[in-house]
Amino acid sequence: MTASRVLVLNSGSSSVKYQLLDMADASRLAVGLVERIGEETSRLVHETPGGGGGRERLGPIADHEAALKAVAAELAADGLGLDSPELAAVGHRVVHGGTRFTRPTVVTDEVLAEIRNLIPLAPLHNPANVTGIEVARTLRADLPQVAVFDTAFHSTMPEHVARYAIDAATAREYAIRRYGFHGTSHAYVSRATAALLGRPEAEVNVIVLHLGNGASASAVRGGVCVETSMGLTPLEGLVMGTRSGDLDPAVVFHLARVGGLSVDEIDSLLNKKSGLLGMCGDNDMREVLRRAGEGDEAATVAFEAYVHRLKKYIGAYTAVLGRVDAVVFTAGVGENAHQVRAAAVAGLGGLGLELDAEANGVRSPRPRLISPPDARVAVAVVPTDEELEIATQAYALVTQ
Ligand SMILES: Nc1ncnc2c1ncn2[C@@H]1O[C@H](COP(=O)(O)OP(=O)(O)O)[C@@H](O)[C@H]1O
Numbered sequence: 001m002t003a004s005r006v007l008v009l010n011s012g013s014s015s016v017k018y019q020l021l022d023m024a025d026a027s028r029l030a031v032g033l034v035e036r037i038g039e040e041t042s043r044l045v046h047e048t049p050g051g052g053g054g055r056e057r058l059g060p061i062a063d064h065e066a067a068l069k070a071v072a073a074e075l076a077a078d079g080l081g082l083d084s085p086e087l088a089a090v091g092h093r094v095v096h097g098g099t100r101f102t103r104p105t106v107v108t109d110e111v112l113a114e115i116r117n118l119i120p121l122a123p124l125h126n127p128a129n130v131t132g133i134e135v136a137r138t139l140r141a142d143l144p145q146v147a148v149f150d151t152a153f154h155s156t157m158p159e160h161v162a163r164y165a166i167d168a169a170t171a172r173e174y175a176i177r178r179y180g181f182h183g184t185s186h187a188y189v190s191r192a193t194a195a196l197l198g199r200p201e202a203e204v205n206v207i208v209l210h211l212g213n214g215a216s217a218s219a220v221r222g223g224v225c226v227e228t229s230m231g232l233t234p235l236e237g238l239v240m241g242t243r244s245g246d247l248d249p250a251v252v253f254h255l256a257r258v259g260g261l262s263v264d265e266i267d268s269l270l271n272k273k274s275g276l277l278g279m280c281g282d283n284d285m286r287e288v289l290r291r292a293g294e295g296d297e298a299a300t301v302a303f304e305a306y307v308h309r310l311k312k313y314i315g316a317y318t319a320v321l322g323r324v325d326a327v328v329f330t331a332g333v334g335e336n337a338h339q340v341r342a343a344a345v346a347g348l349g350g351l352g353l354e355l356d357a358e359a360n361g362v363r364s365p366r367p368r369l370i371s372p373p374d375a376r377v378a379v380a381v382v383p384t385d386e387e388l389e390i391a392t393q394a395y396a397l398v399t400q
């Protein structure tokens, strides 16, 4: 029997998403989520799409280690545990790979130490990724653990795009440059968009808008990333659920000098208490839309700020690419919020962007066009699948 299964762990700051896939036919054997880790109201949802029904467990899960052990126990209860001889690898989403990791990488002690060294550049994400690797290694020492990096797809950005216009020696000393994130999603979605258009990836220029809790835009020319909105850390760029995105760096000096805030307080303010949450008190776009629909002013301004930032990036990346074949929406907000899509594209007829309002209103889990057939630039919704992409890359590495 050849081992053809890959377990994918996507550990976020307060959640773990996981999937067990059989790469022989890309089928899903188990899919689950642990959310609100560290709170009293933690919740684990575990499903086996092939049958057997789902399970939900409520109650406090203290930290990522406990969450991952709970996930392993759920899998074991279905006979799908880490001890299975059919398992070929565990694929881990690792958010920050620095300049070193631009390919999927089998985790050794030395690789793990390097991922740990990158924690200051992704303090909300890399610690959870490290814990995921450690727990999986403890449970099954002989199994290849493969790290797949969010930053990897963006490593092709030209030097002048990746650099900040700051003192070159300082930038070099502190590894300050634009790395970009959500790369597995941008890679998967840009490729799937070319397939949706029925054209070779190498011929297609795409702007991908990954709008989840974290949100980022990328410009992809012929399958190669040439620009993305996140930078040194996942804070730059679009307005997000709890992150500010772009701002004048002098805001930080002002808060420190005039407001007396510490660096950690400002970090927390911009990463965890800004974005939609900071502007209107809700970080979930569903809630923002509901309130804006009722005329709530703070929610309306937050929505408009979110959309305005999107328009700026669509315009900027149209200029970067020169010719755009498709603008594509993905992730929780991009796939579900037709109001965000409509507002982001509204008024961009001059750039060749138009929506088919009826198509935009349709709810579907499938990739689809939401622009009229004769539009100069296609507008599309393409559901992302970071887990499948991570599994594909990890499996290719261990079977090559
Ligand atoms: N039906 C919906 N309408 C609007 N927004 C939605 C809808 N469903 C999910 N979302 C948004 O998607 C976000 C989560 O997206 P997701 O891609 O799962 O994020 P992450 O992977 O960063 O946790 C939620 O915060 C929510 O705002």
Ligand SMILES: CC(=O)OP(=O)(O)O
Residues within 6 Å of the ligand: 012, 095, 125, 150, 181, 182, 212, 213, 214, 215, 234
């Ligand atoms: C890098 C990043 O922002 O990830 P997420 O959207 O999962 O928080």
Ligand SMILES: [Mg+2]
Residues within 6 Å of the ligand: 212, 213, 331
């Ligand atoms: Mg995500």
